[in-house]
Amino acid sequence: MEVPYTVENRPDTGLYNAKVGIWLFLASEVMLFGALFSSYILLRVGALEGHWPTELLNVPIGTVNTMVLILSSVTVVMAWASLKLNDFKKFKMYQLATVICACMFVLIKSYEYRDKLTHHDVVLADGMRVDGHLVEETDEYIILSHPVSYPAVKGIGYRPTAIKEAEHGDDHHHAEDRKIMLADIVKRTTWGPWANTYFAIYFTLTGLHALHVIAGALVIAYYWGPGSKMWKTNPEQFTNRIEVSGLFWHFVDLVWIFLFPILYLL
Amino acid sequence: MSLKAFHLIFVTATTLFSLFFGLWSLNQYRNIDPSALNLTFVFLAFVMLIALPIYGYYFLKKLKDVSFL
Numbered sequence: 520m521e522v523p524y525t526v527e528n529r530p531d532t533g534l535y536n537a538k539v540g541i542w543l544f545l546a547s548e549v550m551l552f553g554a555l556f557s558s559y560i561l562l563r564v565g566a567l568e569g570h571w572p573t574e575l576l577n578v579p580i581g582t583v584n585t586m587v588l589i590l591s592s593v594t595v596v597m598a599w600a601s602l603k604l605n606d607f608k609k610f611k612m613y614q615l616a617t618v619i620c621a622c623m624f625v626l627i628k629s630y631e632y633r634d635k636l637t638h639h640d641v642v643l644a645d646g647m648r649v650d651g652h653l654v655e656e657t658d659e660y661i662i663l664s665h666p667v668s669y670p671a672v673k674g675i676g677y678r679p680t681a682i683k684e685a686e687h688g689d690d691h692h693h694a695e696d697r698k699i700m701l702a703d704i705v706k707r708t709t710w711g712p713w714a715n716t717y718f719a720i721y722f723t724l725t726g727l728h729a730l731h732v733i734a735g736a737l738v739i740a741y742y743w744g745p746g747s748k749m750w751k752t753n754p755e756q757f758t759n760r761i762e763v764s765g766l767f768w769h770f771v772d773l774v775w776i777f778l779f780p781i782l783y784l785l
Numbered sequence: 786m787s788l789k790a791f792h793l794i795f796v797t798a799t800t801l802f803s804l805f806f807g808l809w810s811l812n813q814y815r816n817i818d819p820s821a822l823n824l825t826f827v828f829l830a831f832v833m834l835i836a837l838p839i840y841g842y843y844f845l846k847k848l849k850d851v852s853f854l
Contacts, residue, residue: 600847
């Protein structure tokens with residue numbers, strides 16, 4: 520049995536079926552991400568004044584990732600345009616470039632996650648809070664690199680303005696590695712999703728987005744590799760499939776264009 | 786809506802994002818952290834702000850025979 524309207528447009532919708540399908544799916548995705556964006560905004564405006572951690576994310580890394588995704592949007596649309604212009608060689612090249620960009624994004628994101636998950640935050644018995652990256656751990660002590668110390672009057676990740684300004688100073692001065700005895704530690708955690716509301720929503724939003732990037736990359740990689748055989752048997756349907764995967768990829772990129780400023784800059 | 790139309794929306798959104806990022810970086814550079822990194826961000830953002838509409842026009846020209854639907 521032949522599946523209808525995979526190439527020609529349906530008279531009632533004016534579109535081929537896969538395009539209607541992907542737009543319905545993207546509508547549900549808008550609702551999913553929209554709910555999470557709304558949650559983020561409500562949590563942020565609902566936080567006590569000065570209790571929402573800011574400037575904890577790495578803007579240069581986030582910027583590089585944004586550039587990578589913008590570039591991937593160009594390559595994904597160029598792959599589709601190449602098929603429209605009957606240039607299969609160029610299609611292969613652009614499609615591969617998109618997969619490489621997707622892999623780069625995921626790798627950079629993984630590095631960022633690792634950086635946060637190894638960032639320790641301890642509250643000491645003397646009422647001070649120290650955060651930094653774990654260098655060494657024994658049964659008696661831990662050593663943190665680039666430690667930042669300040670009174671533990673507020674929640675995890677909240678650094679007083681004076682500390683932030685010192686970090687932005689000319690020499691980016693940080694103290695030497697700091698050895699902390701376990702006996703002096705009252706509370707200890709890492710900057711994971713369990714740390715506080717901010718990191719919970721950060722990991723939820725970016726984790727869900729990264730899953731979409733991985734899913735999209737798998738589909739695009741399939742059409743670059745084994746799926747591209749269809750070009751020989753049914754080029755029009757293949758071109759439509761590439762368009763549909765490109766629409767999904769653009770949605771994923773558009774989500775990041777909103778995520779990046781909201782999480783990293785504001 | 787075809788990929789062509791969605792791509793143009795994406796280019797528009799990215800151009801607006803570049804404007805925002807450029808102004809944010811400029812504010813960081815002038816008022817908070819006058820580092821070379823922030824100046825690089827300002828430069829990068831404004832290059833994108835100019836390059837993206839030009840690219841959009843080129844893209845539109847290249848695919849002038851493809852439907853927006």
